[in-house]
Amino acid sequence: MRTHTCDDGTGTFTAFMPTVRGEHGGGGSWKIVEGTGRYATLRGVGTYTGHIVSGDADRFETIVYTTSWQGVVDFDAVAPTLTASATAKRLPKPSRAYSVRAVVDAHEGPVTYSVDFRAGKVLLALKRGTAASGRVTTDARFRAPRGVPTVSVIVKVADVVGNESATTLSVRLR
Numbered sequence: 043m044r045t046h047t048c049d050d051g052t053g054t055f056t057a058f059m060p061t062v063r064g065e066h067g068g069g070g071s072w073k074i075v076e077g078t079g080r081y082a083t084l085r086g087v088g089t090y091t092g093h094i095v096s097g098d099a100d101r102f103e104t105i106v107y108t109t110s111w112q113g114v115v116d117f118d119a120v121a122p123t124l125t126a127s128a129t130a131k132r133l134p135k136p137s138r139a140y141s142v143r144a145v146v147d148a149h150e151g152p153v154t155y156s157v158d159f160r161a162g163k164v165l166l167a168l169k170r171g172t173a174a175s176g177r178v179t180t181d182a183r184f185r186a187p188r189g190v191p192t193v194s195v196i197v198k199v200a201d202v203v204g205n206e207s208a209t210t211l212s213v214r215l216r
Contacts, residue, residue, distance in 0.1 A: 054079065055084050057073060068091075069089060069091045072086075072090055073086070073204045074086040084117055085117075086113055088113015090110060095107055121207045122148035122206075126144060126145065126209050127211070138186045140185075142159055144197065145177075148173070148201075152172055153172070157197050158197075160196065161186055161190040194211070
């Protein structure tokens with residue numbers, strides 16, 4: 043996590059940087075996850091590129107570096123409102139074959155989405171993409187493991203500045 047403080051005292055924002063070592067020569071991603079004061083609702087996502095200006099790369103405390111950030115930010119801390127449903131249909135062949143349809147509505151667009159179909163910890167299918175309208179219907183076909191009466195459908199959506207919503211549905215296989 044990196045907290046940035048405005049010189050004029052109007053607030054701060056915190057960015058999550060999972061590969062922060064790239065800041066000293068390389069790159070990675072960033073996501074603004076919270077703020078205070080004037081920046082309380084600032085959110086964003088993007089990438090950065092770092093360059094060492096001087097210092098010894100083996101001695102962290104001597105490094106002077108610059109980073110350039112690219113991405114999208116906005117004063118929007120509201121996650122998409124997520125509505126989702128899923129239904130299963132048994133297929134005639136092969137045995138234990140099913141088609142599961144998931145309908146996702148984020149009530150805004152565009153969003154990125156992922157729909158994860160699981161039997162316990164076993165991944166059956168994964169669908170990912172972007173929905174310009176915030177609404178998507180996706181189907182997954184798979185063979186369910188023996189003795190599995192239900193599958194979990196894990197739905198996640200994120201708006202353009204990284205606000206996320208998620209839900210998990212349980213679908214009975216008949």
